[in-house]
Amino acid sequence: MDKNSNKYIFIYASVMVILVAAVLSIANISLKSAQQKNISIEKKQNILSSVNIESTTKNADELFNKKVLKSYIINSKGEILKGDAFNIDMKKEKQYAIENKSLPVYEFSIDGDTKYVFPMYGAGLWGPIWGYISLDSDLNTIYGATFDHASETPGLGAEIATKKFQKQFQGKKIFDDQEKFVSITVAKANENVPEQHSVDAISGGTLTSKGLQKMLLNDLGAYRAFFKQKKSE
Amino acid sequence: MSDKESLFSKKNKAILLNPLSKDNPVTVQILGICSALAVTAQLKPAIVMAISVTVVLAFSSVIISLLRNTIPNRIRIIVQLVVIATLVIIVDQLLKAYSYNISKQLSVFVGLIITNCILMGRLEAFALGNKPWQSFLDGIGNGAGYGMILIIIAFFRELFGSGSLFGLRIIPESWYIINGGFYSNNGMMILPPMALIIVGVIIWVQRSKNKDLIEN
Numbered sequence: 001m002d003k004n005s006n007k008y009i010f011i012y013a014s015v016m017v018i019l020v021a022a023v024l025s026i027a028n029i030s031l032k033s034a035q036q037k038n039i040s041i042e043k044k045q046n047i048l049s050s051v052n053i054e055s056t057t058k059n060a061d062e063l064f065n066k067k068v069l070k071s072y073i074i075n076s077k078g079e080i081l082k083g084d085a086f087n088i089d090m091k092k093e094k095q096y097a098i099e100n101k102s103l104p105v106y107e108f109s110i111d112g113d114t115k116y117v118f119p120m121y122g123a124g125l126w127g128p129i130w131g132y133i134s135l136d137s138d139l140n141t142i143y144g145a146t147f148d149h150a151s152e153t154p155g156l157g158a159e160i161a162t163k164k165f166q167k168q169f170q171g172k173k174i175f176d177d178q179e180k181f182v183s184i185t186v187a188k189a190n191e192n193v194p195e196q197h198s199v200d201a202i203s204g205g206t207l208t209s210k211g212l213q214k215m216l217l218n219d220l221g222a223y224r225a226f227f228k229q230k231k232s233e
Numbered sequence: 234m235s236d237k238e239s240l241f242s243k244k245n246k247a248i249l250l251n252p253l254s255k256d257n258p259v260t261v262q263i264l265g266i267c268s269a270l271a272v273t274a275q276l277k278p279a280i281v282m283a284i285s286v287t288v289v290l291a292f293s294s295v296i297i298s299l300l301r302n303t304i305p306n307r308i309r310i311i312v313q314l315v316v317i318a319t320l321v322i323i324v325d326q327l328l329k330a331y332s333y334n335i336s337k338q339l340s341v342f343v344g345l346i347i348t349n350c351i352l353m354g355r356l357e358a359f360a361l362g363n364k365p366w367q368s369f370l371d372g373i374g375n376g377a378g379y380g381m382i383l384i385i386i387a388f389f390r391e392l393f394g395s396g397s398l399f400g401l402r403i404i405p406e407s408w409y410i411i412n413g414g415f416y417s418n419n420g421m422m423i424l425p426p427m428a429l430i431i432v433g434v435i436i437w438v439q440r441s442k443n444k445d446l447i448e449n
Binding site (some may be wrong): 003004010012013015017024027035038057151153154155156167203204 | 271272275278293303304305306307308311312315319322324326327328330331333334344390391394402420423424
């Protein structure tokens with residue numbers, strides 16, 4: 001057949017598309033369960049890491065089940081909702097208005113003190129960023145933080161996923177002396193923010209830093225009613 | 234070319250080794266500059282990127298070379314793109330399932346591999362007109378030539394921009410001004426423009442050493 005005839009080109013293109021589609025679908029379906037498992041293990045590792053527990057891909061499952069005290073879902077008024085906190089997809093919750101959001105809370109008991117873990121999800125420069133912050137039982141002092149990202153620039157924005165950046169959060173306060181919620185500012189050297197409410201921004205990663213700051217403000221802010229309620233208990 | 238030709242004849246060796254020097258994809262063919270700027274702020278991602286591009290380039294070259302007598306001329310670019318994209322997606326899916334940590338490090342690069350002009354450039358210029366084995370060598374050679382440049386750039390950028398190599402501290406903390414020393418990292422190094430300047434310097438050094446590359 002003439003290789004340059006329209007008929008040949010159409011047949012060639014159609015066969016190619018169907019073959020490629022089939023190959024990709026098979027790859028996707030057959031690998032899905034293994035991929036899901038990796039994602040759930042990673043989530044457990046991230047939550048553990050926010051309460052400063054190191055885990056490996058092998059022991060994460062076991063360690064998580066052993067260490068977690070309880071987990072539950074609340075709404076923005078602080079009322080407890082039904083459901084499994086671990087199955088909440090933060091990406092989906094992002095699109096709902098604040099009063100309709102399901103907000104997961106995890107409680108851990110570390111050295112006799114209750115630590116609360118709050119997940120968050122926001123936008124970096126190129127794609128989503130997310131993380132977990134754990135607070136001491138005073139619900140003010142940060143015990144640990146962990147962040148991750150989908151596609152921030154390596155060496156710049158991607159630095160939010162490093163221990164060095166995350167360590168800065170430990171011991172910082174999210175409420176000021178007047179009990180006002182101030183969150184944490186990701187500050188450049190010339191910004192005048194009290195040190196106990198700020199961490200150093202990443203040089204060359206300004207937009208990722210700003211995205212992280214916004215995520216902290218919004219997603220920690222969603223728990224304000226819960227903080228208040230727990231503090232008055 | 235007869236089939237009896239040995240696998241590493243002089244000609245095949247030239248196909249494999251020329252991209253490392255006088256036919257380098259980055260500094261001579263000026264392909265793949267964009268990713269050379271994007272992923273070279275640190276050594277580790279540069280090396281991961283170099284390996285992934287080499288693997289995808291070698292295998293897509295072989296596939297295109299096997300298909301070369303059937304591909305209709307008018308849609309050849311699309312066919313090349315589909316082959317590259319399919320390979321990249323399959324590799325990505327496999328990594329996500331069986332090597333999750335590496336897949337996370339690759340993250341943004343996977344997309345960048347598809348758009349890397351070295352791939353399209355080599356498929357179009359070489360694999361479409363040559364046999365599979367030669368195409369494979371050409372893919373490996375060009376991948377290695379690209380990787381070599383990436384690693385050189387990343388070495389200088391990470392060393393002078395962050396004071397470390399592979400994330401390990403090379404320049405002592407006590408040298409830094411904050412700690413009472415005299416040294417400060419060069420912030421320009423971690424931004425893409427500096428990578429372009431380093432590429433320029435490499436081209437300059439290469440041309441002054443190899444007179445064949447100088448146009449009249």
